[in-house]
Amino acid sequence: MQSKDMHIDVVINHLRGLITYLKNYKENSFAFFSKLKLIKLYLRSTMLQNRLNELTILSIESERLELHDYKTLINNFAVQKTRKIT
16 A cells, blocks of 8 residues: 555656646746747838838839830840849
């Protein structure tokens, strides 16, 4: 009977250690995910700022854009890219 009690005590000690580990893991994972959320928010805001800057430039230069022949521009770009590849 005494050996069973010793085994139960060992199991209880292991369970206590596991519970402590899981509590620490939970706290650390919350901190990790909050940092991850901050990083994602920063990336979204900077990406939006970059897009807004580009749209502003396009708006300012819209008259120039209307004068361009896009087919010629695309063909010139394609020719330059094929030269680099081959």
